[in-house]
Structure formats: C-alpha cells, structure tokens
Amino acid sequence: MSHAPAALETTATGIDNRKLLMWLFLASETLLFGSLIAAYLLYRGQSVVGPYPEELFDIPFTSVSAFVLLMSSVTMVLALAAIQRGDQRGLRIWLFTTALLGMLFISGQAFEFTEFNREGLSLSSNLFGTTFFVLTGFHGAHVTVGVLVLLSLLVMALRGRLTRSQSMNVELVGLYWHFVDVVWIAIFTLVYLIQP
Amino acid sequence: MTLAESRGIKRPPEHEADARQAGGRAHPGPLEYTRIGLILAVITAVEVGAFYMDIAQWALVSILVVLSAVKFSLVVMWFMHLRFDSRLFSGLLVGGLMLAAALFVVVLSTLGGGLT
Amino acid sequence: MVEAMRKLRADAESYQGWWSWLTTVDHKRIGVMYGVTAFSFFLLGGVEALLIRLQLSTSNGQVLDPDAYNRLFTMHGTTMIFLVVMPLSAAFFNLLIPLLIGARDVAFPRLNAFSFWVFLAGGLFMNASFFTGGIFQGKLGAPDAGWFGYAPLSLVSTGQGIDFWAFGLLILGIASMAAGFNFIVTIFNMRAPGMTLLRMPVFVWMTLVTSFLIIFAMPIITVALFELLFDRLYGANFFNMAAGGKPLLWQHMFWLFGHPEVYILILPAMGIVSEVLPTFSRKPLFGYQFVIFSGLAIAFMSWGVWAHHMYTTGLGTIANSAFAVSTMLIAVPTGIKIFSWIATLWGGSINLKTPLYFSVGFISMFVIGGLTGVMHTVVPSDYQQQDTYFVVAHFHQVLFGGAMFGLFAGIYYWFPKFTGRLLHEGWGKLHFWLMFIGFNLTFQPMMILGLLGMPRRIYSYGSGTGWDFLNMLATAGAFLIGLSILVFMINVVVSLRRKERAGADPWDGRTLEWSLPSPVPPYNFAEIPTVRARDDFWHQKYAEDEEGRPVPIVAGGAYQAEEEEGEEEAETGHGIHMPSPSFWPLIAAIGLPIMAAGFIYQESANLLPMIAIGAVITIVGIYGWALEPASE
Incomplete structure (x- = not known):
C-alpha cells in the first residue's frame, strides 16, 4: 500500500487514485477466478477414477469455515468504521479479529487438504483433485496474502502509525478482503453445495 | 466542484474526503454493518439447510444460486460500498x-x- | 517558488549515472529504458528470424536441425510479441501519456518502475532458456512448442524450455498488468483541468482501451499458464487426456487471451498514426469521435472472435458460423479508422517527412493484413489456409506491416522531443524504403507459398515442391529488412551527434507535449496547463480565417508568452512535488525470476530454499516500497 504522491492533490475525477487501482485490480481478478471456476465446472463429474467429491466433502465442516470467512468480512468493515470515526481501540480489536478469523479459515483449509490427501486425493489423482486443489489453493493463497497485509496493518495500528487520516489504507485492504470473501461465497455454492 | 476549483485546493479536509468520495454518499455505520452481517449468517444457514433437505436437484440448484447471488450482492453493495461510492x-x-x-x-x- | 524550481532543475542535473537509472521513477526515463530494452530484444528476435529464413531459403536446407528450428521459431514469435511490440508500445505509453494529458508523472511512479524491472527480468528469464539444453554440447534449450504452446505438445516437450516459457510469460504478465492499471488510473485521474475525455488525443484513448484489454485478458492466460505448469511440474490433469482432461481447453483459454492480445498489439500503433497524420497534413483528425468509438468497438468485439483460430478443431457448424460473423463484423470499425486516416490526408497540406512515410506505410500494409484476415473468417476458405504460410504472411502483415511501421512512425515523430535532436531525414527515408521493399519482398511471396500449400512450422521442404524460388525471395527480403534496421541504428547514432538542436516544436505539432522544451524537463510542466480545446496547442498557435484555414497568431500570442513567463507564472501556482527515486521496485522485481527458477529445478535438486529466497526478496522489496514516503 503505497502512499501515492497524488494524495497531495485532488484528481480529475475526484476518485482516489489508490481506490481506483484497487477496483481495477479486483475487476481483473474476476477473470482470474472466472477462469479457475470454469475449469472446475468443465471437469465436474468427469473424473475417470476416484476419490470423488461426494465421498470426501464434509459439508458441516466447510459450512463452518465459510461462516468464519463471512464473519471476517463483518469484522473487517467494522475496523474501517472504527478508524473512520477515529476509534483506535476499535480499529485494533477488529483488525486483530479479522486476521484471526482469516487464519482460522486457512487452518481449516489446511486441515481439509491434508484430510483429503490422506483419503487418496492429490493434484494428480484425477480431474477432481486437479481442479479442486488449484481453485481452492489459489483462493487460499489470496486469503494468506490478505492475512499478511492485515497483520501489517495491525502492527502499524499498534505502533500508532495508522491514524484517522490514513483510513484509506484500511478501506483498500477491506476491499480486497471482501472480494476474497465473495469469491468464497461463489466457490462454497458451486463446488461444495451443488454436487453432480 | 469543477476541475479548476479542485486543482486549486492543495489538500482537501481529510475527514470529509473519507466520508464522501466523488459521486458517492456517506458510508453507513457499524449498526447497519452488523445487521447485514446477521442477514448473511441467516442466508448461509438457509443454504446449508436446503442442502440437507430432500428436494429436486433443479430446485436445489436454483435456490442455492439465488441465495449465493444475494449474499454476493449484499457484501459488494454494503461492505465494499458499491451502493454509496x-x-x-x-x-x-x-x-x-x-x-x-x-x-x-x-x-x-x-x-x-x-x-x- | 522560482528558487524551488531552480533547485529542482539543479537536482535533475546532478541526478545522473547508472544508480540514477536503477532508482528512477521518472516516466520519461522508464520509457527510454523500455524502448531501448525492447529494441535490443527486437534485434535478437530479428536474428532468430534471419536464421529461420536462411534455413528455408532453399529446399533441404542444412543450416538448422529440426530441433533448433522449432526452438528458434518459438522464441522468435514469443520475443516479437511479448518482448518487442508490447514493450515498445509500453515505451510510448510511458514517454507520452503524462505529457499528452498535462500531468507531471503517472499516478503510481514506483509501480511504473516496478513494471519495467519486471519486464526486464521476464525477458531475460525467457531468453535464459536457451542455455538450459546443454549449450556447450551445441544443443539449444528454449521452448519448442510455438508461441501458442498448444497442449498436449507443450506437455510432452522435454527439458525445461516450456517451463521457462510459461514462467517467463507469467512474469511478463505481471509487468503488463502493473502498467495497465497504472495507465488507466493515470488517464482517468491525472488529466489537466479542461482535458475532458473527448479532448484527449487519440493516442491517449488507444492507450486507455489497450490497458483495459490487458487487465482483462492477462488473467486468463495467467490461469492457463498455471494449469500448464501444474500439469508439467506436479502431474496435474488439466490437459491430460488419459485422465479425461481436454487439451482443447488450452486452445480456448489461449485464444480468449490471444485475440484481445492482437488488438493490444495494434491499437497503440493506430493511436500513434492518429497523432502523426494530422500533424503532417496540418489538419485535424477526420472523424475524431469515430476513430475513438471504433477503437472502443474493436476492443469490445475482440472478446467475441477467439474461436476463429479454432475452426478446424471441430467446434461445430453453429459455433463456426457465429464466430465467422463476429469476425467479419470487427472489420467494420477497423475500416472506419482507415477511412478516417485517409480522409485526414485528403486535402491537407502534406509535409512529407519520415514519420508520415511510416504512417502511410502502416495504412497500406495494415489494409492488406486486415483484408487477408477477412479472408480467414470464411470458414471453408480458412480450412484451406489453416497452418499454411498464408497465415504467416497475414499476421506479419498486421504485426510488422501494421504495428512495427506504426511504432517506427512514432519513433521518428517523438525522437526530437526526448533527445533534443531530429532523426536525419535522408537516412530515415532510406530506412523506410529498404524496410518497405524488404517487407513486401518477404511476405508477399509467403502469401503465394501459402496458397500453393506450403505448411507452417516445417523446418525443411523437398526440392520437387516448386517452392524454392519464392522462398529465396522471402529470404532476400528478410535480409533487406535487416539492412534497414542497420540503417536505422546508424541514423540514431548520427543524429544524436548532430549539433543542431530540434527546438520545442519542430513539426508544428498539435498536442501539449510540443509546448514543452526538448528534451522535456523532469517535472514536465512548470505550471499545469488549462486545456480549452482538442489539439489545444494548435489553437494556441493558430486562429482560423473565414474559410477555416489556419492563420498564425502573431508573435506575442499565447504560446510565446507561456514559454517565456513559465517560471514567473509558477509563483502563483502551488509547489511541484516530484516523486523520490526508489530502488525498492527493482528489488521486488528481482525476486520473481529467482522464485521461478526454484520451481522449475525443484524436481532435480531440492530448491525450496531458492524459492524462499526469491519470495523473501520480493516481499522485502514490497514492504520497503510500502513504508518509504513517496516524495520528500
């Protein structure tokens, strides 16, 4: 998150440079996840050998982790609301909670991956393994990056270097975080709940 | 604000700029956010519930797709402020x-x- | 304030030496580095082309063995597209966009530097593949599955060539995406007061459209390349038929990216030509809005034509017909542009200088390229032409006859703005004629060869085929092109040594950059201009008489006054904030090829530490970048 020099001047459209950059990035990310989801849908139910998704998926477990990520979006936006009214304590609490929920989600995914692996699913075992691990892996990588950035923000906040005037930093990270969350909303439905 | 005017101002008052981006309205507060969060939680519960109900595949698919689209829209409109920005x-x-x-x-x- | 500006100027003069280039965030310096680097790759890709032409000059050629031939044509295509035409266009974006919209720099100067360093890293990484096959035993490495890397050929290819290719393209993709985001934000947000969207020069519009194509097309090829790499390195099954995978998915994803990519390559050249023609006809561009909206239409429609590359894969009659229609339709906005350019020349007071030669060369050669393209849209006709030299001739007609001629027009046109010296006209025209004749001598015989049935991507052909003479012509033409490039390089050297200065406005230009001294000072505009019209600078210099003819505004007019009073005027304005130099973008870029090499060789040696080192370097670079203040 760079401190763009343009923040010194207002822009021709009145839109913040960095916010526009983030939205452009997210718009292009729709094509990235679109491509990954398309590959999953193309090969849905096409695996010639097992293990198959219906044997592996643990819907209650995944529902909990989907819920965790969803709630992290709520805490993220509360962190933004906190910094916008200058509530430093609230900012720290909600940033911390969001990062924690994010880490919880990642741990859940790590557990799920190892569990599936133990039951014989790997990147090379069949089309399901290939498309599932790559799609959810890409998403997990995005969450991981988000957690790292959230922790960086938290450190800045704890050292008093994230003031009300820098709320844009939190807003930008928030946009990224919510986007990663909505991608999971799509994955949770298309991959887990709708089975062939 | 016209372009020429906006150029004349070196640094807009910070907090105002936070709340009102160009072409946008003020962002909602924690209460609305929490309310949206609750709705999202309920929809997720309904989704998982529908998954365990014994209904036709086409009906299940339609329900799930619609519900997740609603969740998606709620997050992008409220949490990502598309309604306001x-x-x-x-x-x-x-x-x-x-x-x-x-x-x-x-x-x-x-x-x-x-x-x- | 005047004091501050003097200090800034003194700073700029002391800001020299190699370190200043490594840490620069000045869009003009980054543009120059983009241009010089891309031109070096152009020479490399050109040598590859000449080797290919030597091999094919006679039947049963003995210059290259089949393996080396495959690697060379793959690298030639990849280099010319990703390391030459795209970055040369990026060089023009960098050099010109802030000047054309009246800004001091791009929106994110350090992201811009990052984009260049990543491009350089990706280009070197890609070419490092040559050394992977045991170069000392006389065997070339390098990818060997064509620039399109069709699966399953790219899966069964042995060695590390394809891995280098895929990671190289991923790294280059990061560079393009960074530039794409940056220029969209710059064009939306950094415009000077009064520079409304419909007053922007056409080149700015084409940059905007190209940038949008880049940010939406690149993610698709990114996913495709990751899928290919997962298949190759970790045994995934995306394109593995034995596991039920569909190799055709690669073709779809490649061309979903690949056809917008074609317009990513040509639209910037169209923008350049749209700037050159009005200046040298001393007339405004004919149908400004039509040129812009046809550019938008092309960009929009470019998403619906990808499968015309895939007629012969058995998509079915309906799909083939639909894509045939959409592809024919895309010729309409393209045709609109061509008529606009011709109408711009029509009735103008033509100033026949080298940039105009190249622009007219662009129009004529691009028309042939476009028309042969329309021939391909007809499905039965395409069945005949698929994988023949007719296709090779067609896309060179577009990418060389089109994009490269346009880019050379831009080089001749803007060279004085950034160096303070005009390129020599005599050498320039010699360059043009050699290139124009060489180009036609190379590719028109290929059209005939293709229709005679000579297939692409073959390393040799028998003596009874009757293809010898035309191939020899093509080879002779290719060497003529090579000679013309040599002439161009001599021209650059000779011109840079000229004592004569070009002055601020050597061509009687129309757009804002010509209001600035040549070379442009680091801060571009002493005072941010206020724009009152399209072709604003022209209107500062000329009024119109009753019949619409331009009449110079006499001495003491707006233009003169501004140049003399620039410094004093700045007193009333606000301070100039220039971004500080930074080496963090360079550091962040260095980590990427290290990580990529770690992944490729992880199988043969445990290179997890190498991946980790690369990752740490990049992360340190990004943190350093995020935490340092952007300007003092």
Missing part, C-alpha cells in the same frame, strides 16, 4: 463479472460440462 467501481466489477460469465458460458457449452 462512484458508479465507475460498480461498472468495473459488473463488467468483469459479465465478461467472465459470457466467455466461459460459451467455452463450457462448446466443450461440454456445466452446472448440472
């Missing part, structure tokens, strides 16, 4: 989504595969 942002996101959907519907229909 510049419409350029909405255009970018919706444009990206529609492009991805259009392209891959064609690819999937020529290659086979899909939702059901």
